[in-house]
Amino acid sequence: MKLFTKGLLLIAVPSAVELALLGFVFGTQEEAxxxxxxxxxxxxxxxxxxxxxxxxxxxxxxxxxxxxxxxxxxxxxxxxxxxxxxxxxxxxxxxxxxxxxxxxxxxxxxxxxxxxxxxxxxxxxxxxxxxxxxxxxxxxxxxxxxxxxxxxxxxxxxxxxxxxxxxxxxxxxxxRTRQQAALIAAVVGSMLIWAGSAFVFARNIGRRLAVLTANAERLGNSQPLTAPLSGNDEIAALDTVLHDTSVRLRSAEREQAELKAQLEARAAELARVNEHLRQETQDNEMFIYSVSHDLRSPLVNLQGFSNELQVSCEDLRTTVETARLPAPEHERLAEVLDGDIRESLQFVRRAVSRAAAIIDALLRISRAGRVEYHWQRVSMGRVAARVVDGLEGTLAACGASITMRELPPAWGDPAAIEQVFSQLIGNALRYLDPARPGRIEVGALEPEPEEAADEPEPGAVPRPRMRTYYVRDNGMGIPAGSLPGMFRAFSRLRADTAEGEGIGLAIVRRTVERHGGRAWVESVEGAGSTFFFTLPEQPLRAP
Structure with a gap:
């Protein structure tokens, strides 16, 4: 019999007797x-x-x-x-x-x-x-x-x-005498009936509940459970669930042990891969540095030889002018000296300058990954103010204005963070829309509420809380198709309107990532762009 049925009987029998007694009491009440x-x-x-x-x-x-x-x-x-x-x-x-x-x-x-x-x-x-x-x-x-x-x-x-x-x-x-007697009988009878029903229920259910409680305690202590209870009531069903749960927990413990072993193996493999990537990154940076350094000498030689050729061409032209050659030969030599040779020398010089700029950019990228940071608490407002003070002449020339919002402090290297602000504010000035007055805003987003997290495992390094800073402008904006490649090296959006080799944003991303943060951009073409980057509020281990 189900507990629900037993409970109904426990309630129904005393209730029926009480209703009969109450009916008699109500009858005497009416007579009274x-x-x-x-x-x-x-x-x-x-x-x-x-x-x-x-x-x-x-x-x-x-x-x-x-x-x-x-x-x-x-x-x-x-x-x-x-x-x-x-x-x-x-x-x-x-x-x-x-x-x-x-x-x-x-x-x-x-x-x-x-x-x-x-x-x-x-x-x-x-x-x-x-x-x-x-x-x-x-x-x-x-x-x-x-x-x-x-x-x-x-x-x-x-x-x-x-x-x-x-x-x-x-x-x-x-x-009234009959009414009082009926009330006394109703109260006494109800108490007796409820007491008898409770005794029967406790005697029938109490033992089964005791067994169920003991099995629950054994399950909590990871001990073997006693034999399942017989019957088809809810207590027997709960005991069956406890036995099924015990079996599943044992199976889950085995699976957890296997999964833990797999995770440890994957973690060790990931550590090896990260170490390999770090070594490869370091090797790449050293390779870039070495190649860039070695290429400087040939470029210097090319620049020197092009200058020598230029001087030689000038001497040859002077000789041609004083040689009193016939007119056709004179015109032919003058055309070669002033045309083909001069144009070729200018092309060589531009190529050398371009190659030198690329080599300098490569050196800057390699140094951005190798420079040793001096970690400290950085006053972001002072760093950004120094950058703005250094751009006063540029601001006056282009008629732009910069609004400085409150910038909470962060943890990092002051020189590297100053370089980040310099690159982002400089880019904002270079890509302002000449059709309207330029406005640039430097600020920080409100911190997001902290979410409840599980306790870190022993030996794990807790992730520090990050703050988000931004540089917003009302410039020309960036097309949606160009947004994914904005932080790649040598990626130039408008090479015809702004100078540079396209490594500024790559250096920004590399610097922010070495601080444990990330950088991204949101933009609407024709309306302006906002560059975001995050920095830690608390100390973290330098990469």
């Missing part, structure tokens, strides 16, 4: 309310009936006085009769469900109306001055028969109501 209402109605009727006779008796006394004195003012009191009629109406309404009492009230009303008519006739006779001796002779100490009838009916009415009131009180007391 009816008895209390009957008692209250009887009290109201008794109060109304006991105050009904006094006005009639007082009126009878006044009528007797008026007859004796012959003064009708003692008799004609219509308000008394209106009040008496209203009280009779209320009394009749209160006993509307009691035919005998209603009949008594109506007989009292008929007798009172008859006596009122008789009193009214006496009052009329007194007002008209007629004799009332027959009526006066009839007045004695006895009450009029109509009033006597009213009193008789009223006494019977009150006696009946007192009997009914006593009966209602007795019924109310009995009902």
């Amino acid at each position: 309310m009816q008895a209390a209402k009957g008692a209250a109605d009887s009290q109201q009727v008794l109060w109304q009936s006991t105050t009904l006779a006094q006005p009639l008796l007082r009126e009878a006394a006044r009528v007797r006085t008026g007859v004796v004195l012959g003064d009708p003012s003692f008799i004609d009191r219509r308000a008394i009769w209106a009040d008496f009629s209203d009280r009779l109406g209320q009394l009749e309404h209160l006993v509307a469900k009691q035919p005998e009492q209603v009949a008594r009230v109506r007989r009292m009303r008929a007798a009172a109306d008859a006596w009122r008519a008789e009193v009214s006739a006496v009052a009329t006779a007194l007002y008209e001055g007629r004799t009332i001796e027959p009526y006066a002779d009839a007045q004695n100490d006895a009450l009029p028969p109509q009033i006597q009838l009213v009193r008789t009916q009223l006494d019977d009415f009150i006696a009946e109501e007192r009997r009914r009131d006593a009966q209602s009180r007795a019924s109310l007391a009995l009902t």
